[in-house]
Structures are given as structure tokens and as C-alpha cells.
Amino acid sequence: MNNETKMPLSVMIEIAKGELRGTIGKIKSEYNLPPCIMEGILCSVLVEVQKEGKIEIINETNSIMQEKNEELERAKAAAKKVLPEEPEEIHG
Numbered sequence: 001m002n003n004e005t006k007m008p009l010s011v012m013i014e015i016a017k018g019e020l021r022g023t024i025g026k027i028k029s030e031y032n033l034p035p036c037i038m039e040g041i042l043c044s045v046l047v048e049v050q051k052e053g054k055i056e057i058i059n060e061t062n063s064i065m066q067e068k069n070e071e072l073e074r075a076k077a078a079a080k081k082v083l084p085e086e087p088e089e090i091h092g
Helices: 009-031 035-082
Strands: none
Touching: 009 035
16 A cells, blocks of 8 residues: 555645645746636636536446446346246237
8 A cells, every 4th residue: 555545535635735725826926927817717727627526426427327237137137037927918
């Protein structure tokens, strides 16, 4: 196991937030951007991150649904082997 896997999530979050703040401050001073422009940039980046998050959730949900469908198909196949077939109705 490497150090990242042993580090608590709360500590990782605080470290990431600190790094983001530092990077934002560096960009703001390097490009001499006013807060209103930085806000627009950050909002744009946030929208991109939110889209990625939604895509990740959709992909995970699709994966779970596919697994459940495969389980259902296996259960149906097993049931067909065990259960007798229904007799056909005679129409007279």
C-alpha cells in the first residue's frame, strides 16, 4: 500500500483544498486578475468538474444495471432448468 491509500479522506481533502487555494492565488497574482474575473474562471472550471462527476455517476449506474441484468438472465436460465414448462392450453 502506498501513502495515499493510508491517508484519511478528510486529510486528503484538506491538502487538496490548500493546494487549490495556493494555485488560485498564484494565478491571480501572476496574471493580475481581479476577483470578478477569477470568479468567472472558477465557475467555468466548476461546471466542467460537475459534468465529469455526473458522467462518472451515470457510468457507475450503467455498470451496476448491466451487472444486475446479467444476474437476472442467469437466474432466468437456472429457473428454466429447474421449473417444469407450463402446459399449453387446449382450445376446443
